[in-house]
Amino acid sequence: MTAENNKIYLYPLWLRIWHGVNALGIILLILTGIRLQYSELSMLPMDFGLAVQMHNIVGVIVTLSYFVFFIGNLVTPNKKYYKIKPKGLVKRLTKQMNYYISGLFKGEESPFPISEKRKFNPLQKYAYIFVMYCFVPLAIVTGIALLFPELIIEQVYSVSGIFLTAVLHGSVGFLISIFLIIHLYVASIGKNPLDNFRSIINGYHDVHPTEKDKKKEK
Amino acid sequence: MSILIRSILLTAFLSVGIVSSGQGKEMPAENSHCLSCHAKQTYSFYNDWLEVETKRMMNPFYILDSTLMVAGVHGGFSCTDCHSPDYETYPHNAELKLEPLATCLDCHGGDETYADYQFDKIEEEFHKSVHFQQSGESFTCSKCHNQHYYRATARTSNQVSEIVSYNNNMCLSCHDDVLKYQTVSSGENPQLSQVHDWLPNQKLHFENVRCIECHTVVVDSFLVSHNILPKEEALRNCNDCHSSNSMLKASLYKYENLQARSEEGKIGAILTNEAYVIGANQNPLLKLLSFIIFGLAVLGIAIHWIFRIVKKSK
Numbered sequence: 001m002t003a004e005n006n007k008i009y010l011y012p013l014w015l016r017i018w019h020g021v022n023a024l025g026i027i028l029l030i031l032t033g034i035r036l037q038y039s040e041l042s043m044l045p046m047d048f049g050l051a052v053q054m055h056n057i058v059g060v061i062v063t064l065s066y067f068v069f070f071i072g073n074l075v076t077p078n079k080k081y082y083k084i085k086p087k088g089l090v091k092r093l094t095k096q097m098n099y100y101i102s103g104l105f106k107g108e109e110s111p112f113p114i115s116e117k118r119k120f121n122p123l124q125k126y127a128y129i130f131v132m133y134c135f136v137p138l139a140i141v142t143g144i145a146l147l148f149p150e151l152i153i154e155q156v157y158s159v160s161g162i163f164l165t166a167v168l169h170g171s172v173g174f175l176i177s178i179f180l181i182i183h184l185y186v187a188s189i190g191k192n193p194l195d196n197f198r199s200i201i202n203g204y205h206d207v208h209p210t211e212k213d214k215k216k217e218k
Numbered sequence: 219m220s221i222l223i224r225s226i227l228l229t230a231f232l233s234v235g236i237v238s239s240g241q242g243k244e245m246p247a248e249n250s251h252c253l254s255c256h257a258k259q260t261y262s263f264y265n266d267w268l269e270v271e272t273k274r275m276m277n278p279f280y281i282l283d284s285t286l287m288v289a290g291v292h293g294g295f296s297c298t299d300c301h302s303p304d305y306e307t308y309p310h311n312a313e314l315k316l317e318p319l320a321t322c323l324d325c326h327g328g329d330e331t332y333a334d335y336q337f338d339k340i341e342e343e344f345h346k347s348v349h350f351q352q353s354g355e356s357f358t359c360s361k362c363h364n365q366h367y368y369r370a371t372a373r374t375s376n377q378v379s380e381i382v383s384y385n386n387n388m389c390l391s392c393h394d395d396v397l398k399y400q401t402v403s404s405g406e407n408p409q410l411s412q413v414h415d416w417l418p419n420q421k422l423h424f425e426n427v428r429c430i431e432c433h434t435v436v437v438d439s440f441l442v443s444h445n446i447l448p449k450e451e452a453l454r455n456c457n458d459c460h461s462s463n464s465m466l467k468a469s470l471y472k473y474e475n476l477q478a479r480s481e482e483g484k485i486g487a488i489l490t491n492e493a494y495v496i497g498a499n500q501n502p503l504l505k506l507l508s509f510i511i512f513g514l515a516v517l518g519i520a521i522h523w524i525f526r527i528v529k530k531s532k
Contacts, residue, residue, distance in 0.1 A: 039497045040461040048456030052418045100522075105529050149422060163499065174508050178515050185519045189526070 007204040008116050015078060016203055018068045025062035029055060030177045037170060056147060063140050081119045082129055092122040114205055131179050135172050142169035243294030252297045257284045263308055286367040322359040340444050347446040353402050362388045372442060372473055385428045428470060436469050460497035
């Protein structure tokens with residue numbers, strides 16, 4: 001952290017590129033996915049065949065980009081932000097939750113301010129772990145299965161294997177969409193609603209001096 | 219006592235009779251005379267002129283599969299119910315080849331027993347079809363429905379995959395067979411995979427949907443529409459099937475034997491799904507749940523946002 005400009009370099013270039021590709025991809029997957037599942041709503045005036053093709057191609061791109069994230073998180077220092085620490089987890093999550101529900105409005109400081117050591121607050125961290133290591137892989141595996149239906153077990157008791165896989169794929173896709181909405185909203189919480197969006201593009205996070213820091217400086 | 223035993227035996231005998239008749243027909247014994255040659259690759263006869271026992275190869279087009287025959291709708295028929303009794307002697311009289319064979323409507327026209335099949339309406343529909351328009355009377359029912367083997371799978375099978383493959387093979391028996399195609403048309407049969415190039419996941423569609431789903435006019439009062447359309451008028455709109463009011467519900471999934479799984483709003487329908495069609499298989503429970511979760515998320519965000527704005531303006 002350089003004291004003069006109060007900026008920390010939080011998001012390395014590879015991560016920002018991955019995040020950009022992933023973000024665009026996921027948005028396209030959600031839109032085309034809704035188009036395919038709810039075609040009668042005619043929300044998106046897109047040809048069905050085109051939507052299928054786009055969903056397939058973008059799905060493959062997002063899968064490849066997932067491996068960039070996965071490997072990047074294995075070999076770069078970025079992995080430290082994703083370490084699960086079960087001790088006092090519930091307490092930390094509750095603390096962050098209380099901040100979002102009440103503390104934020106009372107003008108309290110964030111209980112887990114961003115630093116080079118801690119990029120994510122606990123809620124954020126475990127939400128990302130869930131999404132990136134459960135939901136997205138599940139969507140990828142079921143997606144690949146639906147792309148090559150001959151891989152799928154034909155029948156599970158009396159239910160079609162494709163049907164089960166498709167329901168799982170759709171459900172997990174839906175949960176990712178809900179994550180995206182909340183992710184975008186929470187990103188707007190900050191001194192300026194656009195701060196976090198700027199950070200994920202240029203890599204730097206503005207550190208706003210806390211009240212304590214201000215007192216110290218005086 | 220003996221009366222009791224006799225009545226038990228009689229009941230047993232009758233019930234066996236009922237069970238066996240329920241399992242299917244038996245081929246009349248007299249058919250074995252014809253099938254002794256026509257179910258084999260070779261046949262033998264005594265040549266009166268040369269006074270020798272002769273063995274010859276059977277014309278492959280005249281070889282019948284007796285197992286398929288028994289399983290077919292006409293499995294209980296004698297050969298001579300339809301063919302001339304003069305066929306019982308060999309060599310067959312050449313003139314017999316010209317004998318007029320009964321058409322389906324000759325027997326089934328105004329048929330009370332099979333009123334449900336609506337044979338007369340089928341004929342009416344068929345007359346509008348491209349098959350009749352192009353080939354006229356020479357395009358008989360048997361071009362698609364092989365009288366020797368035909369099974370009404372759509373009514374009897376409870377497996378979509380069986381109905382689909384059985385039905386599609388009827389179309390393919392000509393459309394994928396140059397020889398047979400040319401008995402009704404002077405043109406060449408179009409290459410099916412090429413003309414269906416535009417269709418995404420072609421193989422999957424071919425295996426799981428009947429050709430007639432897109433190539434006929436769906437009529438509500440009918441099980442199977444026989445008005446096969448010219449290819450320009452075939453269905454090409456994905457949404458017609460891939461939507462909650464999918465056309466497939468009025469065609470492939472309209473059969474009573476399959477209906478349990480296409481009924482909406484039943485938990486049973488989730489558990490008995492044998493097939494999956496994107497857009498058409500909407501699970502009402504999951505749909506409701508997803509709307510609730512989505513609504514709550516948006517509501518939560520909206521409330522939080524309003525509080526933030528209020529706080530900021532203070």
